[in-house]
Amino acid sequence: MAFIGKPCDVSALRQLATLDSRVDRHIKLVLSFFCGGIPSHDGVGRILAAMGIDSDDVSSFRYRGNGWPGKAVATTHSGQTGEMSYAESWGDFLSKEVQFRCKICPDAVGGVADIACADAWYGGETGYPTFEELDGRSLIVTRSEIGQEFLLAAEAAGALSTTPLEVREINLMQPSQASRKRLVRARLAALTATLQPQPNVVGLMVAEASRSASKREQLKNFLGTIRRIIVRRR
Ligand code: SF4
Structure with a gap:
């Protein structure tokens, strides 16, 4: 069978494999996949409130999809539908509600999976994705021989088509992930300094x-994490 999970699920599975040969x-x-982190449940509540939807009446909610990136969509038992762009739902609500564990995640990019996929965002003028609705494209990173074989077999079978890209382009497609990977060491050092x-x-x-992180950004993240720990804004 195949296993699909968040990078931390995959890490747990790899650890389990060291104990259980099955x-x-x-x-x-x-x-x-490249994981942005898990937002709190309250974040969804705030999106529903902004949509003017009663959370007790919700019959379905999707964060995105049916497009790229696709909108957050809520529907209710009484037939009401609310929509919000991904730029707004993620940028204004969910990204501010990500749990502390995800801010110190050492592998949000699926480093121990056979294949990790991500949105291959187009950078805007600032270099950061604009999240406009466009034809979708994905970044596929094979990280093992098995992953590479599987991807080539899928391509040979006509299931998908790929074009190669330079590794440095991944930084442009996923700037937040690149930044988190650069800075997680400084954030972990803050845990050491505060005996956490x-x-x-x-x-x-x-x-x-x-x-590849500047001293300035490392210091800023080190101090920011200490402040977060001290004021318990986790
Ligand atoms: S950011 Fe890391 S810890 Fe958080 S859910 Fe994603 S993989 Fe797990």
Whole structure:
């Protein structure tokens, strides 16, 4: 079977595989994605309020989709529908509600999956994605021999088509992920400095990534994380 999960789910699965041989025996392919983090449930409540929808009446809610990026859409039992652009739902609501664990995530880019996929955003004038509705395109990163074989087989079967790109272009498509990877070491150092528990990070190239962060941004993130810990704004 194949396993699809968030990068932290994949990390958990890989850890389980070191204890239980059934994992690798049965799971032949592990897929993940670049993960922006899990927002709190309250964030969805605030989106519903902005849409003018009663949360007790909601029959379905989707964060995005049916387009690229696609809108957040809520429908109710009484037939009401609310919509919000991805730029607004993510930018103004959900991204501000991401849990602390995700801010110190050492592998939000699916580094231990066989294949990790992401939105291949087009950068706007600022270099950051504009999240305008466009024809979709995806970034596919194969991270193991099995992943590469599977991708080539899928392409040979006509299931998808790909074009190669330079690794540095990934920074432009996913600037927030690139920044988080560069700065997670500084954020973890803040946990050490404040005697907080922290994840055991091995083999995720966190130290290597931190070398491309400026001292200024490292210090800013170190102090910002300390402040967050002290005031408990997690
Ligand atoms: S950001 Fe990291 S810790 Fe948070 S949900 Fe995604 S993979 Fe898990």
